Amino acid sequence: MRTLLIVEDEKMIRQGIAVMAKRSSVEISEILECRNGQEALEILKKREIDIMFTDIRMPKMDGIELVKETENLKKCPKIVVVSGYDDFNYAVEMLKHGVKDYILKPVKREKIEELLKKLDAEINGEKKLEGIELQAFTRELMLYLKQPSVTEKELESVRWKFEQYMGQEPYYAVVSARRRGEEEKEPEPGCLELEMDGQEIRFLQAEHSEKFLQNAGLAGAVGVSGEHCSFEACGDAYREAAEARLYAYFRGLSRCCPADMAAGKDGGHVPEEFVAHFVSQFPTEHMEKAVMSFKHLLFQARHGQMAMADVIESADRLQRELSGSYRKMVSEEKQPLFDMEQPLAFLNAEEYEESFCTWVRQIRSCMDEVYDSNQNRNKIRTAVRYVEENFRTDLNMAMVSNYVSMNYSLFSIAFKEYTGVNFVSYLKNLRIEEAKRLLETTDEKIQDIGRRVGFESDKHFLKSFKAICGISPTDYRRNAELGK
16 A cells, blocks of 8 residues: 555544554555645645545544545545544444445554555555556557557547546657566556557656656657647657657657657668568578668668668568577577567667667577587488489478478578578479480480479470570480580
């Protein structure tokens, strides 16, 4: 429990209850004391109180009026009435106004302990339920921000919940990197938080925004939207803050709002083949060249020559492609090495670039250990012999990788490393060499030779032969006969 408020005009009783509460088994962060209902109401209007003990007879504002006033608060505390025997009927009547229980004077320590434990359990249960409901709502809101085209019924549900959390007050959207290594904190007043794409997104009531931004400990690039006033504007607010954060992320700024962003057109788009090209170069001697091309993309985005959002989308896709292509090739205990935070989870582009380059080299080193193992080399040697003995049959890479019990993707990479060409090219070259031998030494029909060396159709044989030899099988045979 965070706060307990004791409202009692008699100092000795007030302090006695405070001492008993401190000595109870329930952990209380802060105990506040005041002398009458008017002082208590001022406190309740300014901050949330978990539990309030209040006397009935007090000057200025008595306990009965105070309890009625709490019904108008945004968040009402759990109330316990401290009653003298003569006021017992009043205490029972106050139970109708949401009062949880009452204590008769003189106050007993055992009764304080019993009530605090009971109410603390209620508070914890409610907070857990609120947390579950808030998680469900933030998922709905996240989907709405990503895909605003929802049904009218879904829209009404999200709108109603948004207004329940944010009220009708003006607000800002704030987008930042996810805070690291921090314990879970209580939600800030007037603040709605969710996570998306590795970032923390907050909608802050305007009256709380500056205080939050000064004290929240947000590091790295932070994007802040302009002021907005309705649920319908939350999508615009989010996009403003996200764009401002992206600008700050690449330009090395600590905070940015739409007014800080330089005018001008965004840069060009990342080439469509960039990700596939990087992934294909990753297991080869050209990996460092691929890394340099990635760093150049970030440089271009930083200087307005490349669309920032496009670079981030490509970087995110590249991480997923690398992880998806190579994770299963290593042992289970090494697979977590392939996990990396999304690009925008980093403080800024500079930190991301350094982390990405380190990550790529680490997983390449891990892959090299796999490639260089004698066991895999022996398996590839066996595979090559198998292909040389069976290339005339209907053969493919899946069959051969199964034959030597190797992962399909790992086999593909290891086979190319060992032979210098990919599996399809190696198989095709074997078949063409055998076809050349038969063209030179037999009178068999060309289409029969194609089928005999393993090609499934005449067309495929003729096309492959000309691509490799530069001439048709007929011309090859004629040249061979002339050379005899």
